[in-house]
Amino acid sequence: MQKVTQASRLLTGIGPETVLADKAYDADALLFCIEAIGAKAVIPLRANRAVPRWFDRNQYRNRNVIERFFAQLK
DSSP states (O other), rough: OOOSSSSHHTTTTOOOOOEEEGGGGOOHHHHHHHHHOOEEEEOOOTTOOSSSSOOHHHHTTTHHHHHHHHHHTO
């Protein structure tokens, strides 16, 4: 299992309300970090997650809009 090592550093000091990410970022340490800064995690579950948790599927769809925006900048 890979560890998510840099994501929490990216969140430091910006104070997001919501963090949208793909299932590769479904790590307990990152979820704890997101909760600690008072943000909502919108990250789907990995297939091997032992304890399921809820996430907003409708809001997760917005991730595609964000990705298309950044793809245009290339």
